[in-house]
Amino acid sequence: MSKIKIKINNREYEVAPNLTILEACREAAIDIPTLCYMKEINAIGSCRICLVEVKNARSMPAACVQPISEGMEIFTNTPAVQKSRKANLELILSDHNKDCLSCIRNQTCELQKMSADLGVSDENRFKGKMNEFELEDNHSSIVRDNSKCIRCRRCIAACAELQEISVIGAINRGFDTSVGCAFEAGLKDVPCIACGQCIVACPVGALYEKDETEAVFKALADPDIHVAVCAAPSIRVTLGECFGGKPGEFVEGKLAAVLKRLGFDGVYDMDFTADLTVMEEAKELVERLTKNGKLSDGKLSDEKIPDEKISDGPLPLITSCSPGWVKYCEHYFPEFIANLSTCKSPQQMFGAIYKTHFAKKLGLDPKNIFFVSVIPCTAKKFEATREGQSAVGDGIRDVDAAITTRELARMIKKYGINFDKLPDEKFDSLIETGTGAGVIFGTSGGVMEASLRTAAYLLGGHLLGGSSADKIDFEEVRGDEGIKKASYQIGDKTINVAVASGTANAKKLLNSIKSGETNVDFVEIMACPGGCVNGGGQPVQPIRVRNFENLWERRAESLYKDDQNKEIRKSHESPLIKAVYEEFLGEPGSPIAHQILHTHYAPRGKDIKV
């Protein structure tokens, strides 16, 4: 495409012709402030913060939506531009509950930063009647404080366009406009999947996770309670961002160190139960393949599966480690519930096996254990409260508190730990760091790849034919595409797999499976685009970064690098995994494994409750 000539602030530039003013200026190293704009999904030109002057134009266009044209002369910082931006910002502030000091987004808020950057001189210039809102905090995972909402509609776009769920929208008009669910129902009464993508899209303190840090601090202060914590695979590549690190910075050592300093009695790596999930799920896959005639020769390498233990679910087997996806399936695709793996997620497996097997080893009564997980995901808060998530029984939950990356960062700051100065330490050796397979659970395609590594082993080299039981890198299912597909050869049979991330892509994939257009045997689905690395509980990055950088790719790369560096990269080769099966579980899919590590699901319907 031939370039066109434009002028920005009197300097000439040659740029691609199909850009907006905002994009062209970015190429010229000029940042124009934006509030409502989200690349590809929210170009509504409504906040008018991104105004610029264009020579001979009648009014100031919004840079985020205005395309450039040949010879255009743009001015991004004239006094008139500055005055208009400031006035528009002051208008927004006039109906905003400005209690920054006690606000969850104090110091990470885009509105606050913009007020500083644009030099707001009177935040009460347009003071008048203000909307009154109630705090909505009865959802398992998400709190909405509409007194902070600036009606930028980014959350609406995240829910409707990115996730294609659309349970929130704008209500009423003009001054009365607010953001919420149809019929003003609470978020808990609509088919919201608790993914939290609305939270990470929000520029201000109007949406945030349900805080569980108080409960954790309380347990930590109680000498009679054994408080254990495990950190999910992706936390090691995101926590650093809360302390000024670059996206994807690998901070596993500091993560272990800081959890120990917070006073937890056991500090563990969730990679271990990711490996455990692989063992159970790969076995389930082989069983379902056999049962459904895909492996009729039944040639399994090490072990024969006794008939009565064969999982009777249909193909494709679909992963169940993403609780937002599971909830999505229960609400919107109940016909696929039987396809879901019955495996609990790594978070739940950890709590379950800790309160049973390890409690015994440590001589602890499960009643006195408070189990905490650090997770990238707001839906995991919901998962922890689901029924069928109690290995011990007696109402003792597998997981007592699920805190997001952001909540952990808040705890660290409250506790006064200087994160940057921390040494690298290791997780507790009782449950050592897991394999490379466990680590990549944190990214879209990772669960598939980890499972294939072990399934290839279980099938004794049948996968891909010949000696390919050694295959480690399944490049085909990596990368940032929304839907990835691959085929592998097992003897004379072909096993087809697919990976989808983000529920919009999941919907597309499931519909094409339903119509028969796609024929697959094993499917990985994660609710958030890109998987856990881009989860709704991860550090919130300003829209400048979200619009123009591939955040999740940075974070995912870091996980793949760690996998590459690991000595053991296959779950079934982990000595700890072997020991746990020897000492406790027997073999994957055994009755005891089923009792402790598996669960069930039920349709939830789509109706709104008012």
Add this chain to the structure above:
Amino acid sequence: MKKIKTTAGFMGTSEQKEKLIAMIAEHKDIKGSIMPILQKAQEIYGYLPLEVQQIISDETGVSMSEIYGIVTFYSQFVLNPKGEIAISVCMGTACYVKGAKDILDRISANIGIKPGETSKDGRYSLDATRCIGACGLAPVFLVNEDVYGRIEKPEDVDDILKKYTES
């Protein structure tokens, strides 16, 4: 926050539902047809309660939050049906200064619903309206087509309402 809810019990008939579904089928493949669908649905039912919006959402694939957003954006759409006894109290300036608010409160207490609502059995509805052009009679209120003006004190509404409630 202005809470808008449908308070009347839903009493849609199966004929209405058939009509609605046939109408949606006719329109749904046309781009941007959600407005005419909502208008026609309101013609069928007289208002747009949850149940009707849910059918429209299921049939068109347009989400409930989007439909509700449109319904609350345009004043032509209503979430409550008119009652058999539809009462509207003028809140225009002339009426307001002559105590329309007290009249509204009196009626509200009398029939047990708030302005904007319809009683569960569909018998009453109560609205606060803008000037109806009868300022000379202020304060004014309407019951169905009947106009009542120059109400001297709020208690006077009791006898007027009795005429309707006892028939």
